[in-house]
Amino acid sequence: MPQCRCLYGWLNSIIQIHTCDTLSPHSSRSHGLSGGPNSRAYTSEIEEHWVPASLGLRQIHERLVAMVVSHSFVLLLALVCATFAHSIGLSSREATEPFPYAPKPGLCPSTPLVRIAQGLSSSEQAWYNNKKPKADAALRSWLRQFGSFNVNSMPTIGSALAGGFLRASLLSAGIHQQLDGTEGSGPMAGLLQAITYETTLSGSTAFQGGLIQNNWPSISSLSNNIWQPKYQYGLNTLKDPDRPNSGAELASDVGSKSNAGYPATLIDMYGRLISYANLYGDHGGIRALISDGRSQSKFTNGEVPMPIFTSIGSSTADGGGTCGPGSNGTQYEITPFEFGSWDPAVKAFMDIKYLGTRMYAGRPVAFQCTTGFDNLGFMMGTSANVIVNACKDAGGAFAGTPLAPIFQTIGEGITYPLNRQYFSAIPNPFFGMRSSPQVAQQQELALIDGGNSGQVIPIWPLLKRNNVDVLFVWDVYYDLNGVQSTGGQLYNTYQASKPANLNRMPTIPPPDEFQAKKLNTKPTIFGCNDPSKNTLIYVPVQQYLPQTSSTFNLTTTPEQTRDFITNGNRMATNNNNSNWPRCVACFIMKKKASSLPDFCNACFSQYCYN
Numbered sequence: 001m002p003q004c005r006c007l008y009g010w011l012n013s014i015i016q017i018h019t020c021d022t023l024s025p026h027s028s029r030s031h032g033l034s035g036g037p038n039s040r041a042y043t044s045e046i047e048e049h050w051v052p053a054s055l056g057l058r059q060i061h062e063r064l065v066a067m068v069v070s071h072s073f074v075l076l077l078a079l080v081c082a083t084f085a086h087s088i089g090l091s092s093r094e095a096t097e098p099f100p101y102a103p104k105p106g107l108c109p110s111t112p113l114v115r116i117a118q119g120l121s122s123s124e125q126a127w128y129n130n131k132k133p134k135a136d137a138a139l140r141s142w143l144r145q146f147g148s149f150n151v152n153s154m155p156t157i158g159s160a161l162a163g164g165f166l167r168a169s170l171l172s173a174g175i176h177q178q179l180d181g182t183e184g185s186g187p188m189a190g191l192l193q194a195i196t197y198e199t200t201l202s203g204s205t206a207f208q209g210g211l212i213q214n215n216w217p218s219i220s221s222l223s224n225n226i227w228q229p230k231y232q233y234g235l236n237t238l239k240d241p242d243r244p245n246s247g248a249e250l251a252s253d254v255g256s257k258s259n260a261g262y263p264a265t266l267i268d269m270y271g272r273l274i275s276y277a278n279l280y281g282d283h284g285g286i287r288a289l290i291s292d293g294r295s296q297s298k299f300t301n302g303e304v305p306m307p308i309f310t311s312i313g314s315s316t317a318d319g320g321g322t323c324g325p326g327s328n329g330t331q332y333e334i335t336p337f338e339f340g341s342w343d344p345a346v347k348a349f350m351d352i353k354y355l356g357t358r359m360y361a362g363r364p365v366a367f368q369c370t371t372g373f374d375n376l377g378f379m380m381g382t383s384a385n386v387i388v389n390a391c392k393d394a395g396g397a398f399a400g401t402p403l404a405p406i407f408q409t410i411g412e413g414i415t416y417p418l419n420r421q422y423f424s425a426i427p428n429p430f431f432g433m434r435s436s437p438q439v440a441q442q443q444e445l446a447l448i449d450g451g452n453s454g455q456v457i458p459i460w461p462l463l464k465r466n467n468v469d470v471l472f473v474w475d476v477y478y479d480l481n482g483v484q485s486t487g488g489q490l491y492n493t494y495q496a497s498k499p500a501n502l503n504r505m506p507t508i509p510p511p512d513e514f515q516a517k518k519l520n521t522k523p524t525i526f527g528c529n530d531p532s533k534n535t536l537i538y539v540p541v542q543q544y545l546p547q548t549s550s551t552f553n554l555t556t557t558p559e560q561t562r563d564f565i566t567n568g569n570r571m572a573t574n575n576n577n578s579n580w581p582r583c584v585a586c587f588i589m590k591k592k593a594s595s596l597p598d599f600c601n602a603c604f605s606q607y608c609y610n
Helices: 040-050 057-067 073-083 122-146 165-179 202-213 219-231 246-259 266-278 290-295 376-383 386-392 404-413 460-464 488-497 511-516 558-572 580-589 600-607
Strands: 004-006 018-020 104-106 114-116 157-161 195-201 306-313 331-334 338-341 348-351 369-371 424-427 444-448 470-475 524-526 535-540 593-595
Touching: 122 195, 122 306, 122 580, 157 165, 165 195, 165 202, 165 219, 165 470, 165 558, 195 202, 195 460, 202 219, 202 266, 202 290, 202 306, 202 376, 219 266, 219 558, 246 266, 266 376, 266 386, 290 376, 306 376, 306 460, 331 376, 331 460, 376 424, 460 488, 470 488, 488 511, 524 600, 535 580, 580 600
Parallel strands: 157 195, 157 470, 195 306, 470 535
Antiparallel strands: 004 018, 104 369, 114 348, 306 331, 306 444, 331 338, 338 348, 424 444, 524 535
C-alpha cells in the first residue's frame, strides 16, 4: 500500500481526507478474484479510464475556503472527496464498518442473468399476473362511487411522475398520497391501488426510494420522520447535527467500493448524499438495495404499483469525449427486477440483483457474480445525475442557481480527457452481446439523469409495455428559471415515439400550440377518441401554495416541505374540483366500458384535446 499524507488544516474541522502521493496500477484494489470484476487486469483498466491525471490541489483548496459558508458547500466537498476516491487511504473503521457500501463477489444463480428484451421478464410477468386482478378489483371499487359503468374489461393503468430535484420529490409524494386509499381522503383516494406501474426519474425517484426501502409506508410517516427533519439541510450532511461524522463516512464508503475493484465516480458520493436525505437506517440507509423491493410484502402481494426509475446512456463511454446523449439517448430502466433497455441499441435486460458482475456475451466471467452493486441510493443518484451538466458547461448550465459556483469550480479543477467522473459508472452487463450493438464493445456504461434526453416525464417505459392502456402524466417540471412546462418535454416523447414505432402514443401538439391553447395550465386528455392509442391524462403543475419553484432549491424548511406535499395533493384533485374525480373515471373507462354515465359527455367536451 503506498504511503499517504493527510490533507488537514483547510479541512481539519470538517472532514479527514487521505490523499495518496502515488497510486500504483496494481495497488491493494487489485487483490480480488481472478477474472472477476476486481481482478488486477480489470482494475487497471478501470483506473486508466476513471482516474484523473491531475486536479490542482491548491486551486481546489482556495475555492473550498471561499465556499465554506455556502449552504451548497457540501456538494463541492463531496465531489472533491469522490474525485479522490481511488486514492483514499481508509482508517481503521474500514475493517469494522458494519454497513459496507462495496459490492461483493460470490456464487452465481442457476438461472440466466441476461435476457433479450422480448416482452416482460418471467419475474415481472409473474408479478403482473398477481397484481392485475387486484388492480382490477381496486378500480371496480373506486368506480362505484360515480354510478354505473358497464364494463367489458378493466384497463391497466400507469402513472409517470416528472423530475425536478426536491420539488419533484415532494410534489410527487403529494400526488401519490392523495391517490392512496390507505391515507388519502376524498373521491380520488383508492385510485393508487388500481395503478400497476409508477415511473419516476431524477428528483421524483427520491420519494419512491423511501417507499421501496420501507415496504411502502405512508407519505405522512416519510414526511414526519425523514423529509421534514432532513430536507432543511438538503444534501448538506455536514450541517445536520444528527450526522456529525457523515463526511468522513461518505469518503470511506466510496473508497471501499473503489478498493474492491469496482468503478466509483462522483455519482457514488452524490448517491450517498441522497441516501442520507431520503432513507431510513444507520449510515444513511447504506444497506438498502433496489432489488430488496421485490421481497417487500406489499409489493409481492400486489398492493402497490411496480416502481420504475429511468436513466440515460451517454455516448461518453464510446471514447468520443461528449458529455451527453442528445435527444436520442438510450433509455435505461431500473426496477426491483431488472436493469436494461428496450431500445434497439441495447435491447436486453439483466437481473438487477447481480448488476456489477463482469459479463461477456451474456454470461458471467469465471462464474463469479456480484451482489450489492444495486445500492438504492446509487440507483437514485444515477437517475438524478444532474452532476453531468458540469461536464457540458462549467457553471453555465446552472447560471443563476445555487449550483453555479459548484460546477464552475469543478469544471475548472478537473481537466482530463473524457470527464468520466461526472457519470454513473456501471460494469456493462451487455458487453460482447451482438444483440446490443451500440454497447457491445464497452466494458462500462456511463449513465446520466433520466431527463437529459429532453424527456423529463418518464413515459417511455409505459409505452414499451403493451399491456398499459391509460397513462397518468404528472408534469411537476419547472425549468431553471422557475418557468413551468411549455409542453416541450411531452412533445419530445411524442416525436421520439414515431421512429421507435411506439404507435400507441397519442398525438401531442408542438410547444407553441401547447402554450397558445394554455394546455400547460390545465389538465388535458390526449388520445380520447382513438381506440388504437393510449389514453393520456396530462396534469401540469400549478402553484396553489406560495413556494419556490426552482429545480435547484437545495433545502426546504419543514413548513415548505408540508406545503409542497399539499400542493401535490391539490394537483391530484385538480385543486379540489368536485367534478374532476368522476371525469377521471370517464377518461379511464372510455375505451373499455360498453356504456358510460351521461355526465361523461361534459367531461370529454371540457378536457379532451381534439
